[in-house]
Amino acid sequence: MIRIKDLSFRYRGSSEYALSRINVEIRPGDFLGIIGPSGAGKSTLSYGINGLVPHHFPGDFYGALTINGLDTITAGTEAIARQVGSVFQDIDAQMVASVVEDEILFGLENFGVPREEIAERLENALHAAGIADLKTRTIRSLSGGQKQKVAIAAITALRPGIILLDEPTGELDPQSSWNIFTYLKELNDRYGITIIVIEQKILLLCEFVKRLALMDKGALILEGDVPTVMGYADTLKAAGVNIPRVTELGSKLAARAWYQGKLPYTLAQGEVMMRQVLSRKQPAREGSPHAAL
Numbered sequence: 001m002i003r004i005k006d007l008s009f010r011y012r013g014s015s016e017y018a019l020s021r022i023n024v025e026i027r028p029g030d031f032l033g034i035i036g037p038s039g040a041g042k043s044t045l046s047y048g049i050n051g052l053v054p055h056h057f058p059g060d061f062y063g064a065l066t067i068n069g070l071d072t073i074t075a076g077t078e079a080i081a082r083q084v085g086s087v088f089q090d091i092d093a094q095m096v097a098s099v100v101e102d103e104i105l106f107g108l109e110n111f112g113v114p115r116e117e118i119a120e121r122l123e124n125a126l127h128a129a130g131i132a133d134l135k136t137r138t139i140r141s142l143s144g145g146q147k148q149k150v151a152i153a154a155i156t157a158l159r160p161g162i163i164l165l166d167e168p169t170g171e172l173d174p175q176s177s178w179n180i181f182t183y184l185k186e187l188n189d190r191y192g193i194t195i196i197v198i199e200q201k202i203l204l205l206c207e208f209v210k211r212l213a214l215m216d217k218g219a220l221i222l223e224g225d226v227p228t229v230m231g232y233a234d235t236l237k238a239a240g241v242n243i244p245r246v247t248e249l250g251s252k253l254a255a256r257a258w259y260q261g262k263l264p265y266t267l268a269q270g271e272v273m274m275r276q277v278l279s280r281k282q283p284a285r286e287g288s289p290h291a292a293l
């Protein structure tokens with residue numbers, strides 16, 4: 001369980017708070033997606049969760065953040081790393097080895113994983129991330145997207161209780177992004193690993209995560225299950241989030257009182273909404289739902 005209470009943080013030398021009074025609990029087995037515009041504080045919040053704030057990035061830190069009871073202020077970053085595996089936004093800074101398999105082995109050996117388990121975990125992680133063919137390649141020769149997959153494989157091989165990923169699909173094409181989220185969902189479903197993922201692609205989040213959080217200007221302004229958060233289409237848009245077109249349409253129809261249900265965020269839900277809207281009997285002169293399109 002991650003408990004964040006009244007967390008505020010200002011980087012040393014900065015006049016603005018990068019995090020402002022954040023309150024949230026992330027339960028075991030949760031799959032939380034964090035969205036928000038550039039500069040909202042998403043990465044800074046992730047640094048709070050893995051202890052880089054304030055241990056690596058000093059500054060003014062107020063409030064409390066605990067991970068399974070471990071206070072990140074008093075715990076060392078290594079103790080936190082055993083609970084939280086992180087995939088950083090800056091993927092090059094993450095890599096420590098020069099060959100793909102060594103990158104994965106490094107973590108496994110460092111964490112003291114028993115010898116007899118190491119080979120199996122290495123192969124599993126490579127296969128699951130779809131990079132078995134890259135095993136002996138040098139990291140220098142990989143594309144950005146391939147490096148993201150290596151970083152994800154290296155972290156998931158450690159099977160930490162919590163995995164935190166900062167824009168893990170930033171360099172990936174749609175199919176690879178989908179595959180990575182499918183893999184994260186499997187880790188969440190099968191092993192109950194808590195997943196926290198910062199992601200700009202809202203359609204992916206809507207499809208895979210259980211809960212969504214919206215950050216803007218250092219604050220966490222919405223948090224809840226996906227249908228609830230997607231119901232706040234105007235707040236999401238005001239924060240600069242590109243909401244799905246079907247949600248946009250639902251929001252317009254709702255504004256004209258043509259639709260009263262929950263805002264859709266998948267195509268299937270959009271279809272249900274449109275059936276409902278088109279089957280409504282309206283007086284001929286009061287406009288038609290097509291006007292909302």
Ligand SMILES: Nc1ncnc2c1ncn2[C@@H]1O[C@H](COP(=O)(O)OP(=O)(O)OP(=O)(O)O)[C@@H](O)[C@H]1O
Nearest residue numbers: 011014018036037038039040041042043044045057
């Ligand atoms: N190392 C740092 N030192 C000082 N200020 C920083 C540092 N890292 C981030 N900031 C500032 O903190 C604020 C939040 O930045 P952060 O990187 O957490 O946002 P973000 O939501 O992750 O943005 P993006 O979507 O661009 O990755 C910004 O104003 C940023 O300029």
Ligand SMILES: [Mg+2]
Nearest residue numbers: 042043044089
């Ligand atoms: Mg960021």
